[in-house]
Amino acid sequence: MSQRQDEVLQSYLDNLLAEAPLTQPAEQPRPVSVLEAAEIDADEARKAQLQRLLQSARLRVEQIAEAEPEPGVTAVPVAEELPTDLAALYQLLQWHDNGRPLWAQQKFEALLFKVSGLTLAVPLIALGQIQPLTDELTPLFGQADWFMGLQPSSAGKIYVLNTARFVMPERYDPQFEQSARYVVSINGVPWGLAVDKVEQPITLSPEDVKWRSTRTQRPWLAGTVKAHMCALLDIPRMGKLLLDSDRNSKGINNQTRERV
Amino acid sequence: MATQADKDKSKAGDDAILQWVTFHLDGETYGVNVMQVQEVLRYTEIAAVPGAPGYVLGIINLRGNVVTVIDTRHRFGLTPGEVNDNTRIVIIETDKHVIGILVDSVAEVVYLRASEIETAPNVGNEESAKFIQGVCHKNDELLILIDLNKLLTHEEWTELEDI
Numbered sequence: 324m325s326q327r328q329d330e331v332l333q334s335y336l337d338n339l340l341a342e343a344p345l346t347q348p349a350e351q352p353r354p355v356s357v358l359e360a361a362e363i364d365a366d367e368a369r370k371a372q373l374q375r376l377l378q379s380a381r382l383r384v385e386q387i388a389e390a391e392p393e394p395g396v397t398a399v400p401v402a403e404e405l406p407t408d409l410a411a412l413y414q415l416l417q418w419h420d421n422g423r424p425l426w427a428q429q430k431f432e433a434l435l436f437k438v439s440g441l442t443l444a445v446p447l448i449a450l451g452q453i454q455p456l457t458d459e460l461t462p463l464f465g466q467a468d469w470f471m472g473l474q475p476s477s478a479g480k481i482y483v484l485n486t487a488r489f490v491m492p493e494r495y496d497p498q499f500e501q502s503a504r505y506v507v508s509i510n511g512v513p514w515g516l517a518v519d520k521v522e523q524p525i526t527l528s529p530e531d532v533k534w535r536s537t538r539t540q541r542p543w544l545a546g547t548v549k550a551h552m553c554a555l556l557d558i559p560r561m562g563k564l565l566l567d568s569d570r571n572s573k574g575i576n577n578q579t580r581e582r583v
Numbered sequence: 584m585a586t587q588a589d590k591d592k593s594k595a596g597d598d599a600i601l602q603w604v605t606f607h608l609d610g611e612t613y614g615v616n617v618m619q620v621q622e623v624l625r626y627t628e629i630a631a632v633p634g635a636p637g638y639v640l641g642i643i644n645l646r647g648n649v650v651t652v653i654d655t656r657h658r659f660g661l662t663p664g665e666v667n668d669n670t671r672i673v674i675i676e677t678d679k680h681v682i683g684i685l686v687d688s689v690a691e692v693v694y695l696r697a698s699e700i701e702t703a704p705n706v707g708n709e710e711s712a713k714f715i716q717g718v719c720h721k722n723d724e725l726l727i728l729i730d731l732n733k734l735l736t737h738e739e740w741t742e743l744e745d746i
Contacts, residue, residue, distance in 0.1 A: 461611060461725040463703060464659040465712030470704065475720050482704050513704075570705040 377450055408511035415449055415559035422536060424545060424557060427529050435551065436507065437520040439487035439499040442553040444525070445516075449558040451508035452478065453521060467568070471517055474506060481508055481515040484565065490554070509562040525551070598698045605693055605726060606673060606686040609661045613686075614693065614719075614728045619675050623689050626670040632746050636739070640685060642746065643672065650674065651743050652683040658734065660711045677731045680740050693726070695719050700728060 417425040432447040454476060460483060462472040469492070471483040483506050487499040499519070508515035527548065532555055534546040543561035547554055566572050603614035604623075629641040629652050640652045652672055656664055669688035674681065700717040716730035735743070 459723070459725065461718075461727070463712070463715060463718075463727060464661055465707065465709035465714070466704065467707030470706050473703070473718060473725055475725060480701065480718070480720070480725075565706075568706045571702045572704070 377447055377452075406511070410511075412449060412509075412511035412559050412562055416563060422534050423529050423532075424559075426559070427527075427532065427534075427545075430526055430528050432524055433527050433548070433555065434507070434524050435522040435553065436505075436516075436518040437522065438490065438516075438518050439494075439496050439502070441487075441491065442522075442551060443486070443490070443518075444527075444548050444551065444553050444555045445507065445558050446555070447524065449510050449562065451510045451515070452476070453505055453507050456483070456503055456506050456517060471500070471503075474515070476508075478508075480513060481506055482513050482565070482569075484514055484516050486516045486518060490556075509558055509565075512562040512566045514562060514565040527555075598696050600694050600696050603693050603695055603726070603728065604673070605690040606671070607688045607690060608655060608659070608686055609664060612690060612724055612726050614695075614726045615673070615675065615731055617692055619677055619731050621674040621676055621681065624672040624674065624683070626666055626672060626685075629685075635746055636742060639743070639746065643683060645674065645683075648681075650681060650683050651746055652685055653734070655684045655686055658684075658711065659714065660709060675731055677734065678740070680735075680743075682735075682743070684734075693721055695721065695726075703727070 415424070415426050419425065419428060421428075426446050426448045433444045434447055434450065435442055435444050437443075457474065460472045460474045463470070469485045469489040471485045474481045474483050485499070486503075488495045499517075502519050503517040505518050505521055506515040507518055507521070531550060532546045532548055535544060538544070538557075538560075543557050543564060545555045545557035545560075602617040604617050604620045605612050605614045607613075624643075624645075627643055629643055631641040632639065635641070638654050638658045640654045642649050642651050644650075656662065664687060671686050671689045672683040673686055673689065674683050699721070700719050703715045703718045705712050705715075713733050714729050716728045719726045719728060
């Protein structure tokens with residue numbers, strides 16, 4: 324990475340951490356091992372670990388969807404006819420009065436991935452599958468510039484989001500369209516995030532994140548993971564935004580609904 | 584009261600098999616309703632028309648008739664392409680209008696059931712997205728199905744008639 328790119332990246336992170344305390348934390352963060360060389364498809368053990376974590380996250384989603392709303396939380400009205408995955412996603416949109424989302428009231432698993440030189444963290448709780456971006460990715464004309472195309476998968480078509488252009492359009496590098504290797508799908512919606520590289524999953528405590536208090540702008544940005552200096556995406560919110568942006572979806576996946 | 588045979592026939596009608604002429608454009612495969620395709624021509628010299636809209640390449644003489652040829656790449660917002668031996672002009676008829684659309688190459692006729700056609704996303708503000716009728720995953724590729732009835736507005740058809 325060039326010096327200029329370093330400066331741009333640092334500026335972006337500085338903006339995210341504008342209110343963070345200047346003093347160093349009392350304890351240094353535990354060194355995190357990063358599998359720099361191994362691609363995910365070459366590391367079966369790590370892939371198996373990710374799949375286990377994704378499965379446990381899905382179970383957690385079901386528990387949240389079935390739980391009664393807690394005091395201090397405004398329940399999100401969910402139409403009964405919504406598919407289970409989508410209904411669960413809608414429940415995950417809630418933020419508590421303590422300034423944290425429903426899915427981060429206790430320790431939670433998150434996945435780190437690289438997007439055009441930037442590290443992003445995503446809570447596992449709303450993730451679906453991780454699969455390679457293939458040459459079957461089909462662009463559609465007339466769509467927003469952050470829409471990369473449709474990719475067929477065993478679970479149906481995935482609408483692939485150009486994550487780099489969506490998250491930081493002001494610093495977008497077209498090279499991302501060649502470097503993106505994987506698509507990380509969001510549970511409940513037919514959307515997935517294109518990423519360059521998937522790194523290791525991490526366990527975060529709510530205190531490990533500087534949560535955003537106002538989310539009027541960039542509502543899909545939940546906060547910043549302090550130890551990793553990376554942005555934490557509010558994936559349920561992002562999934563809802565993408566779903567609502569599709570004029571042909573009417574807020575729900577009509578095809579899924581038909582199958583139900 | 585409807586018999587089982589009537590119900591089966593009705594069900595078959597609801598999932599009719601339609602034929603689509605497929606063509607390539609900028610690396611992707613598109614399909615149009617075969618009933619709207621009159622013929623496919625090899626590329627021939629297209630006479631430019633001064634003052635024509637940007638999506639119009641010009642006109643050709645088709646057995647004594649003047650046919651306007653549309654720049655399909657331009658219409659779909661795609662990057663301009665080069666003409667080569669595979670380039671074709673597909674003559675289509677829609678709402679009693681006959682035009683030609685320039686494509687990179689013509690592939691084959693495919694048979695699709697209505698149930699196989701899925702809705703395509705519509706995100707963004709580009710008007711061209713309305714041309715997409717749906718998508719279909721067939722033979723390991725994704726077909727983008729075009730609604731020719733929406734290719735031009737009523738006003739644009741009127742404009743073309745004055746060319």
